[in-house]
Amino acid sequence: MERLPHTNSVNKAIGANSVACKTLGTDASHDDSAYKKQDSMPKKQPYVSHQPDSHGHIHYSDDENGMWQALLERQAEQIPNRACPAYLDGLKKLNLPATRIPQLHDIDAVLQATTGWQTAAVPALISFGKFFKLLANKSFPVATFIRRFDDMDYIEEPDIFHEIVGHCPLLTHPAFATFNETYGKLGLNATKEERWFLARLYWFTIEFGLVGQNQSSRRIYGGGILSSPSETVYALNAGSEKQAEPQHKPEHRAFDLLDVLRTPYRIDHIQPIYYVIDDLDTLFDIVNSDIMGMVKQAMSLGLFEPSYAVKNA
Numbered sequence: 001m002e003r004l005p006h007t008n009s010v011n012k013a014i015g016a017n018s019v020a021c022k023t024l025g026t027d028a029s030h031d032d033s034a035y036k037k038q039d040s041m042p043k044k045q046p047y048v049s050h051q052p053d054s055h056g057h058i059h060y061s062d063d064e065n066g067m068w069q070a071l072l073e074r075q076a077e078q079i080p081n082r083a084c085p086a087y088l089d090g091l092k093k094l095n096l097p098a099t100r101i102p103q104l105h106d107i108d109a110v111l112q113a114t115t116g117w118q119t120a121a122v123p124a125l126i127s128f129g130k131f132f133k134l135l136a137n138k139s140f141p142v143a144t145f146i147r148r149f150d151d152m153d154y155i156e157e158p159d160i161f162h163e164i165v166g167h168c169p170l171l172t173h174p175a176f177a178t179f180n181e182t183y184g185k186l187g188l189n190a191t192k193e194e195r196w197f198l199a200r201l202y203w204f205t206i207e208f209g210l211v212g213q214n215q216s217s218r219r220i221y222g223g224g225i226l227s228s229p230s231e232t233v234y235a236l237n238a239g240s241e242k243q244a245e246p247q248h249k250p251e252h253r254a255f256d257l258l259d260v261l262r263t264p265y266r267i268d269h270i271q272p273i274y275y276v277i278d279d280l281d282t283l284f285d286i287v288n289s290d291i292m293g294m295v296k297q298a299m300s301l302g303l304f305e306p307s308y309a310v311k312n313a
């Protein structure tokens, strides 16, 4: 198994206890704010990713398969009345094994048959450049490690449970798949600064998007929410002004592309803000709109104030 290097500068950028994989470039640090984790934070044991063997097979230990089973059982209880119908359809199509981490070729068979997508084994977070290239070629990055029990409810970087249970069900949906492919192509042709703005669009849709105009029937489609047992419950529990303690409840905002592009986010904790689209096919409209023109507008207007504590650098 490949041990991933821990480099301080990258950890500071994306959170002290994240895994810094070899290919992570300077433009891939995901923290959007000037927020820097205190050096005094206890350094967690790094995750090690698995390399597929010559047949593309990955061997997982009993503990790792047990973690998959525990996560899937947890989410099988919480997801049915919180995830959007298209996600639930895709989850059924994937027919995921209950007691072991699936092999990527099993996932690929379903993705190929529905939207022509496939997975690509990656060590962990990859650079923007590699990420956009994969999406543009209908390949979805799947980090080949799984979280430990102490990270069960929420993990700061995408593990295999996030990529497969969070994202792959919706990769069987045409609008969602087309969004990802077009997004990848846009990113490939974007400058480094434009990529930062594009990352916010991805963040507030594919990673942390909600769908449904009225709150009572609102559902989750963002993979970053659906792979986190704690965030799955928290996300739909929207606060309203009359809430006793709004700070412990998320804010739901109607999707507005320019606002989304200007909204800073942090990768290393549960989200304070979610953007809501009317229905999944809105993703087609978004990706057929002049995204790069909107990115230039957002660049000239600048970012909104972060809604989370930003420690001095």
Ligand SMILES: C[C@H](O)[C@H](O)[C@H]1CNc2nc(N)[nH]c(=O)c2N1
Residues within 6 Å of the ligand: 028, 030, 122, 124, 125, 126, 127, 128, 131, 141, 142, 143, 158, 198, 199, 200, 202, 203
């Ligand atoms: C663009 C997007 O917001 C994000 O920065 C990318 C970068 N690298 C990644 N790498 C992996 N393995 N998985 C991901 O979801 C992402 N997301």
Ligand SMILES: N[C@@H](Cc1ccccc1)C(=O)O
Residues within 6 Å of the ligand: 153, 154, 155, 156, 157, 158, 159, 162, 207, 223, 224, 225, 226, 227, 228, 229, 267
């Ligand atoms: N927080 C998600 C994983 C994730 C990390 C970073 C970005 C997106 C998703 C989970 O716990 O499943």
Ligand SMILES: [Fe+2]
Residues within 6 Å of the ligand: 158, 162, 163, 166, 167, 207, 223, 224
């Ligand atoms: Fe993701």
